[in-house]
Each structure stands twice: as C-alpha cells, then as structure tokens.
Amino acid sequence: MRNDMVECELAKEVESTRLFRLLTKLCTVVDRAELNGDFGWAEYGDRYMLKLFRDYVFHQVMEDGRPWLDMAHVLACLNRLDAGVPDRVCLMSRDEQNVLVVSYAELKHCLEQSFGECVHANRTAASAMSAAAAAAAVAANSSTVANAGAQMMHYQHNY
Numbered sequence: 001m002r003n004d005m006v007e008c009e010l011a012k013e014v015e016s017t018r019l020f021r022l023l024t025k026l027c028t029v030v031d032r033a034e035l036n037g038d039f040g041w042a043e044y045g046d047r048y049m050l051k052l053f054r055d056y057v058f059h060q061v062m063e064d065g066r067p068w069l070d071m072a073h074v075l076a077c078l079n080r081l082d083a084g085v086p087d088r089v090c091l092m093s094r095d096e097q098n099v100l101v102v103s104y105a106e107l108k109h110c111l112e113q114s115f116g117e118c119v120h121a122n123r124t125a126a127s128a129m130s131a132a133a134a135a136a137a138v139a140a141n142s143s144t145v146a147n148a149g150a151q152m153m154h155y156q157h158n159y
Contacts, residue, residue: 019075022082029114030054036121046110049100052091053081053107059094084108 035041084105
C-alpha cells in the first residue's frame, strides 16, 4: 500500500515537471520581445502560430466577455502539445481576421524549433561574452606584466 502511494506521488511530480518545462518553453518563445536584434521575431512564422495557440489555451472568453477558465481544457491542450498528437486545432487571432488549422504535432515542432533558436542565441551570446572576457583578462594580465617589468627595471636602475 505504501509503495502505491509513493508511486502515485512520484507520477504527480513527473507530470508537474513535464508541464512546467513545456510552459517554460512556450513562454520563453511567445513572450520574447526580440531575438538577435529582430524585434519582430515573435510576431511571425512559427512564433505567431504559438501565440495563437497560447490565446486558444489561456485567453478564451465567453459570449458575454467574461474569461473562460477551464483547467481540463488547459491540461488537455498542454498534454496534446507535449505528445505532439496529430489532432488538429483551429486557432484564431484576437481580431478574428486570421484563422489557422494546425495539428498539435506541427505546434510541437514549431515550439521545439523556436526554443532551439533561443537556446542557440543564448549560447552564441555566452561564448561571445566569454571570448570578450578572456581577451580582457589577457589584456589586463599583459598590462600588469608590463607594469611589473617596468617597475623591476626602475628598481634595478636606482640601486
């Protein structure tokens, strides 16, 4: 009986962690103001589809304008996205001018590709910063060595 309870709790934690990772990726992509100096990055292509998906999951409203809050809908959509199922979903822009019908598999591919672009940009920036820091350290060390050498020559000359 105790093992069953432990397994049940472990399953809940795994589920929570999996959905947290998925939401982290989605928010990283959809809520990004710019990437590599491109301020429109999140507004077109794969990211636009993901924004429409985010609205479909979290920002639906009822006919009278009140927010539609349905945790079962949220969890079902996130689980389908994570699994990349072939089921199709109809996504509509807030102004109802754009309608896209896409599969959860396509959305998952878009999310993974867009998140990968963010990760790549982060690594590129980090390596550039590391290279700049290393160059600065070398320059600082060269300057320190040169100053020490000059001080040593000054010391030897005076004595």
